Each structure stands twice: as C-alpha cells, then as structure tokens.
Amino acid sequence: MTHPVGETKPLIRLVAVVMTGFLAGLAGMLLAMILHSIQHLAFGYSMDRIISPESFLQGVTDADHLRRLAAIITGGLVAGCGWWLLGRYGRKRVSIKAAVSSNATPMPPGTTTLHALLQIVTVALGSPLGREVAPREMGALAGGFMARRLGLAADEARTLIACGAGAGLAAVYNVPLAGALFTLEVLLLSFSWEKTLAAIITSAIAAWTATLGLGNESQYHFASGVLSPSFLAWAIVAGPVLGAGAWLFRKTTGAARAEVKDNWQMPVFCLLAFSLLAVLSLWFPELPGNGKGPMQLALSDSINFHHAAWLLGLKMVVILAVLRGGAEGGLLTPGLTVGGLLSLLLCVLWQLMFPGGDIGSFALVGGAAFLAASMQMPLTAVTLVMEFTHMNHDYFVPALLCAAGAVITCRVLEKTQR
Structure with a gap:
C-alpha cells in the first residue's frame, strides 16, 4: 500500500x-x-x-x-x-x-x-x-x-x-x-x-x-566543592583575560595550519615535531595525548603552580609544532586543557588577595570559558564541561558569566584585527 x-x-x-x-x-x-x-x-x-x-x-x-x-x-x-x-x-x-x-x-x-x-x-x-x-x-x-x-x-x-x-x-x-x-x-x-x-x-x-x-563513564572525575564567596567575582574578572588568551590561541593555531605545505616538508616537519614531543615527554609525560591527563590533574588539585606553568608553555609549543608539521586533529580537548592550566595560574594570583576556594573549581570554570571563546560556542562549551564532569548546579552562573566575558573579549579582539 x-x-x-x-x-x-x-x-x-x-x-x-x-x-x-x-x-x-x-x-x-x-x-x-x-x-x-x-x-x-x-x-x-x-x-x-x-x-x-x-x-x-x-x-x-x-x-x-x-x-x-x-x-x-x-x-x-x-x-x-x-x-x-x-x-x-x-x-x-x-x-x-x-x-x-x-x-x-x-x-x-x-x-x-x-x-x-x-x-x-x-x-x-x-x-x-x-x-x-x-x-x-x-x-x-x-x-x-x-x-x-x-x-x-x-x-x-x-x-x-x-x-x-x-x-x-x-x-x-x-x-x-x-x-x-x-x-x-x-x-x-x-x-x-x-x-x-x-x-x-x-x-x-x-x-x-x-x-x-x-561504558557509561564520565570523561573527567571532579568532586564539586563549596564555592568561596569571591569565586563569582573571579569568574567575571577572569573572563576577559581568558578571552584574550583564547584569541591568541586561535590566532597562533590558525597561523600554524596556514603554513603547512603539502610536499616533502610534511613528513620531515611532522617527524621533527613529534621527535620534540617525544624528548620532552621524558621529563613531562603529561604532554603526549589530547590533554585529558593534565586537565584531570588540574581538576583534582594534583598539580602545583610551577608545573602548571611549564605544562602550559610546553603544551602550546608541541601543539603549534605538530600543526605546523601538518598533523590533523581537533582543538577541543587541547583548548580545554590550555584554558584549565591558564586558569590555575590566574587562580594562584587571585588567591594572593582573596584566599580560599577549591583550585579544581577555578580550572573547571576557566577551562570552559577558554573553550567557549577559542571555539566560539558558549552554550556548547559550558554544557560539554557539565557533561564531562557532572558538575553541580552551583557552577552554572560563574561558568556562564566567565564564558560570556571570554567570548565577547575574543570577538572584539578579532574584529580589531580585521
């Protein structure tokens, strides 16, 4: 019929x-x-x-x-x-x-x-x-x-x-x-x-x-803590800083990809980039992979200021190196990790003036904001981090406000460069 x-x-x-x-x-x-x-x-x-x-x-x-x-x-x-x-x-x-x-x-x-x-x-x-x-x-x-x-x-x-x-x-x-x-x-x-x-x-x-x-496991293990009274203020203040960082991340990764030549350079440059990564991994085993490891360390407060600073700098170096070499892949989890590590550094500076608060919470909210700006997807980024970590409802307001500040700043900077 x-x-x-x-x-x-x-x-x-x-x-x-x-x-x-x-x-x-x-x-x-x-x-x-x-x-x-x-x-x-x-x-x-x-x-x-x-x-x-x-x-x-x-x-x-x-x-x-x-x-x-x-x-x-x-x-x-x-x-x-x-x-x-x-x-x-x-x-x-x-x-x-x-x-x-x-x-x-x-x-x-x-x-x-x-x-x-x-x-x-x-x-x-x-x-x-x-x-x-x-x-x-x-x-x-x-x-x-x-x-x-x-x-x-x-x-x-x-x-x-x-x-x-x-x-x-x-x-x-x-x-x-x-x-x-x-x-x-x-x-x-x-x-x-x-x-x-x-x-x-x-x-x-x-x-x-x-x-x-x-299986039905969450991607990251995160224990939601009690947010300090100053945490919302940090989220609002840190948003534009993270947005500026995301703008620089977008600019540098885009430039690295634009330099790729589809000729003999690709095998040579990829081999050099991965060799650099391999050597650095002997001292920093957190560098290989999409960034899930160091982000988990940040969320569980298992990384100190100096190590986070080294990882942030070296992570950017190896990401740009492999992109310049011609390797393909996403920037979602790497962006989340870069944002989380940068947020840890901002958290340490903030806590000099306003002590208290769970460090993992700063990495969580800041990482979501950086991801929102670097990929220009505020709703998706906050929701993604929510589903990644099963964070509780208390994090939504600071995460959304931080993401909004980051996205606005990133867009303003991109418009001024055109």
Missing part, C-alpha cells in the same frame, strides 16, 4: 535521523576502541582489555623511555607520511562545514575515512591534538549517506549531515546534550524546532549506542 507524500515524508525523515544517530554512535564507539587498543599496544599497559581504568597518562608515565620515544616518533612518521600521501593520491577532502554549506559537496567516503583513522592513530601514539574531529567526520559521512539513500531534499540533507557530526561528538565523549547543541550552535546556526529535535534524537541515540561498547 502506498502512502501520500505528505504522510510518508516525515516518516522517512525520522528513519534517516534514527539511522544517522545509530551509525554515528557505532562509528564513535569503534574509533574509540581503535584508539584505546593502539594506546595499550604502543605504550604497553592494560594489554588484557580495551576499556581500562588505567589512564593514558598513567600508561605513558609507566612506559620505559625507549618505548615512549619509539611510540611517539612512530606517530610522527604515520602523521607526516599518511597525510602527505592522502593529499597527493586521495580525492580532495570536504570538511564538515563545507558539506553543510549552501553549496554542499558530498564528503568522499574513502578520503574521509582514512583522514579520520589517521587522526585516531596519531592521537593514540601521542599527538597533542584532539580526537573529536574523527567521529564528527564519520557521523557527518553517515548523515550524508542516509540522506542520499532516502532521497532527502538538499536542505534536509545538510541538516542531517550536521546532526551526524554532532552525534559523533556525543558518541565519543558520551555528551548527548552537548552534541545536540554543537549541531545547532556551531554547524547549523539555527534553533528551529525541526532541526532541534533532529539534533537531540541523533545525539541521544549515538551516545547510547556508544555506551554499549565504551
């Missing part, structure tokens, strides 16, 4: 949304499992299980120096040769934003998949960039596939691609609400009812699907 178009089209759209959420969740789960498996094999920890209570930071710290050097330098070889060969022989890559734009071009499946896998492999081997772009790309690819298979209109297809990308983020970090907000705030720039519902459904399904293999 056939149905009128007006009755079947909503059903087709719903099927497309549900299937995109499922495929994005499956892709995020598999990519995370590949990441953990390579980490365990490369650094020699938790060899008997894929999902382990032992952290990557602990695994790197416990690895002997020769193994640590070999793993990270191998990451440089994979990054340099992999992306150079992909750029030379693969089809031209289409970014998520380009796929969602009004002049949308389909994402090539082979190039997109290899690009995602290269990110996962290099992050597993110590790249200081984030792993979140890979599942977003695979989720967007799934959205485009479902849109073509079910014959959706152009605007509906772009919405589904954006929902798939947000669902990929939701899957890999178990952040369903942040994934939906990312779709709406960053990719679609729209909060219409239809798009909002599609974003929520895809992200919720993707996050649930991924938990079947990854």
Whole structure:
C-alpha cells in the first residue's frame, strides 16, 4: 500500500535521523576502541582489555623511555607520511562545514575515512591534538549517506549531515546534550524546532549506542566543592583575560595550519615535531595525548603552580609544532586543557588577595570559558564541561558569566584585527 507524500515524508525523515544517530554512535564507539587498543599496544599497559581504568597518562608515565620515544616518533612518521600521501593520491577532502554549506559537496567516503583513522592513530601514539574531529567526520559521512539513500531534499540533507557530526561528538565523549547543541550552535546556526529535535534524537541515540561498547563513564572525575564567596567575582574578572588568551590561541593555531605545505616538508616537519614531543615527554609525560591527563590533574588539585606553568608553555609549543608539521586533529580537548592550566595560574594570583576556594573549581570554570571563546560556542562549551564532569548546579552562573566575558573579549579582539 502506498502512502501520500505528505504522510510518508516525515516518516522517512525520522528513519534517516534514527539511522544517522545509530551509525554515528557505532562509528564513535569503534574509533574509540581503535584508539584505546593502539594506546595499550604502543605504550604497553592494560594489554588484557580495551576499556581500562588505567589512564593514558598513567600508561605513558609507566612506559620505559625507549618505548615512549619509539611510540611517539612512530606517530610522527604515520602523521607526516599518511597525510602527505592522502593529499597527493586521495580525492580532495570536504570538511564538515563545507558539506553543510549552501553549496554542499558530498564528503568522499574513502578520503574521509582514512583522514579520520589517521587522526585516531596519531592521537593514540601521542599527538597533542584532539580526537573529536574523527567521529564528527564519520557521523557527518553517515548523515550524508542516509540522506542520499532516502532521497532527502538538499536542505534536509545538510541538516542531517550536521546532526551526524554532532552525534559523533556525543558518541565519543558520551555528551548527548552537548552534541545536540554543537549541531545547532556551531554547524547549523539555527534553533528551529525541526532541526532541534533532529539534533537531540541523533545525539541521544549515538551516545547510547556508544555506551554499549565504551561504558557509561564520565570523561573527567571532579568532586564539586563549596564555592568561596569571591569565586563569582573571579569568574567575571577572569573572563576577559581568558578571552584574550583564547584569541591568541586561535590566532597562533590558525597561523600554524596556514603554513603547512603539502610536499616533502610534511613528513620531515611532522617527524621533527613529534621527535620534540617525544624528548620532552621524558621529563613531562603529561604532554603526549589530547590533554585529558593534565586537565584531570588540574581538576583534582594534583598539580602545583610551577608545573602548571611549564605544562602550559610546553603544551602550546608541541601543539603549534605538530600543526605546523601538518598533523590533523581537533582543538577541543587541547583548548580545554590550555584554558584549565591558564586558569590555575590566574587562580594562584587571585588567591594572593582573596584566599580560599577549591583550585579544581577555578580550572573547571576557566577551562570552559577558554573553550567557549577559542571555539566560539558558549552554550556548547559550558554544557560539554557539565557533561564531562557532572558538575553541580552551583557552577552554572560563574561558568556562564566567565564564558560570556571570554567570548565577547575574543570577538572584539578579532574584529580589531580585521
């Protein structure tokens, strides 16, 4: 029995949304499992299980120096040769934003998949960039596939691609609400009812699907404390400072990426950048990886002022070095870590005048504000950190005000530079 178009089209759209959420969740789960498996094999920890209570930071710290050097330098070889060969022989890559734009071009499946896998492999081997772009790309690819298979209109297809990308983020970090907000705030720039519902459904399904293999753990362990009376004042004052830092972060990382040459320089520069990272890791095992380790130290008040200052400076050096070399990856978790470490330094200065307060709370709120400004997504950033840490309600007001000050400052500085 056939149905009128007006009755079947909503059903087709719903099927497309549900299937995109499922495929994005499956892709995020598999990519995370590949990441953990390579980490365990490369650094020699938790060899008997894929999902382990032992952290990557602990695994790197416990690895002997020769193994640590070999793993990270191998990451440089994979990054340099992999992306150079992909750029030379693969089809031209289409970014998520380009796929969602009004002049949308389909994402090539082979190039997109290899690009995602290269990110996962290099992050597993110590790249200081984030792993979140890979599942977003695979989720967007799934959205485009479902849109073509079910014959959706152009605007509906772009919405589904954006929902798939947000669902990929939701899957890999178990952040369903942040994934939906990312779709709406960053990719679609729209909060219409239809798009909002599609974003929520895809992200919720993707996050649930991924938990079947990854479990339901939060990304960071954080014990919400009692906020000091001066904490809200710090959040308001620190916001513009963190916004200026985020502006500098955006400027320098963008400049590093703009210098990449798709020729012989890529393998050579990547090898040099990862070799630098490998040598520095002998003294600072917190540097390899996307930054989750040092951010966890900051949240649990397990790092002092001097060590935080060294990590902040060196983290920026290695991030810029690998970006200049041509390695790809996200800046979400690295940005959160840079913001958290910078907030610790600001916290120490603040406490000279206003003693008291849990240091981890400063890192949490400041990291969220820095992330909000560096990626220009205030609602997503605060929600993301909320889901990352399961922070309690008391943190919302300072986090939102700090994020607002940071985003406004960053935007003003960017406008003055144009």
